[in-house]
Amino acid sequence: MGVAIVEGGKVERIATALEGIAGGLRRVTLTITMVSVDEDPVYDENVIVTDLSTGNVLYTIPYNRAPVQVELAQDKSYSVTGTQDHLAETTFYAPTTVGGVAQSDANITITYQVLDAANSLMAIQKMVQDNPGKEILPIGTEVTVPYVNESGTEMDNTLVLVHYGYYVKEADKDTGTLTWMAIFMAKYASDASITFDAPEVEAATESVAAAGITYYGKNGTTYTRLTLEQGDTIPYGDYEAIYHNEINDSSANIVRYGYNRWSHSAYRQYLNSSAAVGSWWTAQHLGDMAPAELGAKRGYMAGWRTEDLMAVQSIKIVTAKNTVTDDGTLEETYDKFWLPSIKEMYGVEQLAGEGDVWYSYWRDYIGLGAVLTNAANALRKIFQINNHTSAQYVRLRSAYRGYSNNVWNVYASGEVNANGAYNAYRCAPDYCSRTGKTTMYSMVGGRKIGVARSRFPRRKAKLLLT
DSSP: OOEEEEEOOHHHHHHHHTTTOSSOOSEEEEEEEEOOOOSSOSSOOOEEEEETTTTEEEEEEOTTOSOEEEEEETTEEEEEEEGGGSSOOEEEEEOSEETTEEOOSOOOEEEEEEOOTTOSHHHHHHHHHTSTTSOOSOTTOEEEEEEEOTTSOEEEEEEEEEEEEEEEBTTSOEEEEEEEEESBOSSOGGGOOEESSOOOOOBOOOSBOOTTOEEEEEETTEEEEOOOOTTOBOOGGGSSEEEEESSOOTTOHHHHHOOOOGGGOHHHHHHTOOOOTTOSOOOSSTTOOOOGGGGTOOOGGGGSOHHHHTTOOOEEEEEEOOSSSSOSOEEEEEESSBOOOTTTTTOOOSSTTSSOOOIIIIIIIIOOOSSOOOSOOGGGOOBOSSOTTOBOOEEEEEEOTTSSSEEEEEOTTSOEEEEETTSEEBOOOEEEEEEESSOOOEEETTEEESSTTOOOOSOOOEEEEO
8 A cells, every 4th residue: 555645635725825925826736746756666546636516537647747737727626536545535626715815817836745655754755855845744744654562553653743944863964854743642551651760779789888979868758868978888777778879869859759861761762762671771870770661561663664764863852951960951862762842842941952942833733822831731732542532641851950850741731840750651752754955844835834933724634654
């Protein structure tokens, strides 16, 4: 099978986006481009344009031809249908007005793309790279790819296009990318959640304090950072337990609630690994503890198809550190998958430079407004992969910087708030695919689409990769 466009409206959306341009829609020119990503296609594909008022087939366009321009009359409805079930039917209307304003004679070219046999995220990446300067995929486009969980259950993993931007690729210069977010959780039911970082309770066994190591004593529910110098005797008899750690935490919260540093987190290791159960985590410092999920889950990437992972880029991610155990500055990691920052979920920025602000998605497409906010908002809810009406707590990567242990989340209400790293939550992980060195945005009628401060109607194309 190929890639099917399962929700129409692209023609209407693009036409509406041309509001304010001189001219109008007395005639509509539909440019149909057949895009092949397979050098030797295994099937033939035609695109059929039908006048719905008469039922007459106006055009039959063979597979893999050069773009064909089709002129359509005003005040009529048409369907564009692909043969062999590779292209779902799309119905659109050729209007006489744009934005309620009567239009004069003009021609408008609209591109309708059909993907075929490669049937993967690489097909989408190639389509964008091969069409620089064109409105190919608008912000809000949804792509559904298969994801297989530990039990072998295949699920529809829906990714939404949230951002066009430059990112630094590992061992490379800045590269144009599309950023995608798994808008429904990558996991479901009882195996859904992952601990950001487990309580750091590795028991000390040494008799005297070592250089560069901090010791924490526990009595009941009280945890205390001990004041020990190198060579001091460790007072095991004074406490129920004593833990050692390379992280010096004056609050001792990391031994109770976990550590909120993205670069050291279990969640980061989980998202960027395809290793088997029990093998995707390693300690990042002395005292770091394995999450409970290590013995039950494989790495997140193991559920992705190889042909889809080929499109995923390893890029630079910037995250702010806390001000208690760390220096509070920005830190860089190179990740294939990552959790969004508070800013990338349209929350109030903590420190300039921690991720991009996705105006084009949250403000313009979703409609959250002009001001970043942490307040509850139903438009920011994230839902289960197998239940699109059940909103969930979703983990972000941003540390709550005045604490060593708290990490920001999006609550089921759409509020952005924080709690302990030891809590296990679902996620809406992000990844980037490459657009090429120069393709940073698309143009329609001389206007930029898909960049910060661009405006367009809330319509989306949906692609199903099976």
